[in-house]
């Protein structure tokens with residue numbers, strides 16, 4: 001299994017959006033995927049639930065009462081039984097329910113809690129695990145860092161966002177040192193790029209100059225960035241698949257970089 005976490009302590013940078021896009025892309029190419037919603041806000045969980053038909057909704061909602069991340073951490077359910085299967089997708093969901101917020105305090109004093117995810121999830125039978133994380137720094141962030149092989153930091157392409165990166169990278173490197181030596185790569189993924197704005201180009205150039213090793217490059221040697229596009233909002237709001245050639249090929253490059261063995 002290869003686990004990829006989308007992480008940034010800044011909110012609204014596209015963690016949920018990009019993690020959902022990657023998970024769906026993997027599922028559509030026939031891969032076995034688990035989506036771990038490690039954010040008590042539960043935006044990604046809600047995205048999956050919003051896709052259900054009126055007929056399926058009550059049934060899945062009832063299953064969610066037992067099949068969720070919090071019950072897994074409390075060991076009320078075994079890992080393989082905690083995965084919520086959904087009719088509209090082959091992605092299996094480890095769902096964040098509203099009580100997941102309590103996990104921050106409930107497990108805080110448990111010895112070795114930093115490795116909770118690692119202990120519980122590494123044995124799951126899947127090819128890919130995609131993890132969404134909250135836009136904050138908390139012990140939840142460390143839980144996904146303890147598990148993942150790759151971290152993707154979606155970065156809004158603007159200087160205020162870029163300036164937070166040294167602290168974020170340092171934190172992830174410390175996690176690699178003390179929590180998870182298996183953490184192989186940290187990628188920066190410029191998002192919400194508006195080609196018309198000089199400020200976006202400036203921030204992208206800065207990223208290339210200062211963080212070249214953390215960027216993903218396309219065949220034409222251009223750094224991979226995700227444009228600000230209505231089709232992405234359509235994917236989130238109305239569950240419309242992303243169709244433009246440009247976006248499809250950017251997602252393919254992203255998936256290839258994150259899962260090179262596929």
Ligand SMILES: Nc1ncnc2c1ncn2[C@@H]1O[C@H](COP(=O)(O)OP(=O)(O)OP(=O)(O)O)[C@@H](O)[C@H]1O
Pocket residue numbers: 010011012013014015016017018039041043133134135136191192193226227228229230232233236
């Ligand atoms: N490339 C993009 N083009 C257009 N809209 C985008 C793009 N990426 C993200 N968005 C939109 O920006 C908003 C914030 O995205 P998202 O919820 O994925 O961010 P987040 O980092 O998960 O936020 P949080 O920290 O609150 O969890 C959403 O409405 C999403 O549809």
Ligand SMILES: [Mg+2]
Pocket residue numbers: 015016017039043132133135
């Ligand atoms: Mg989110």
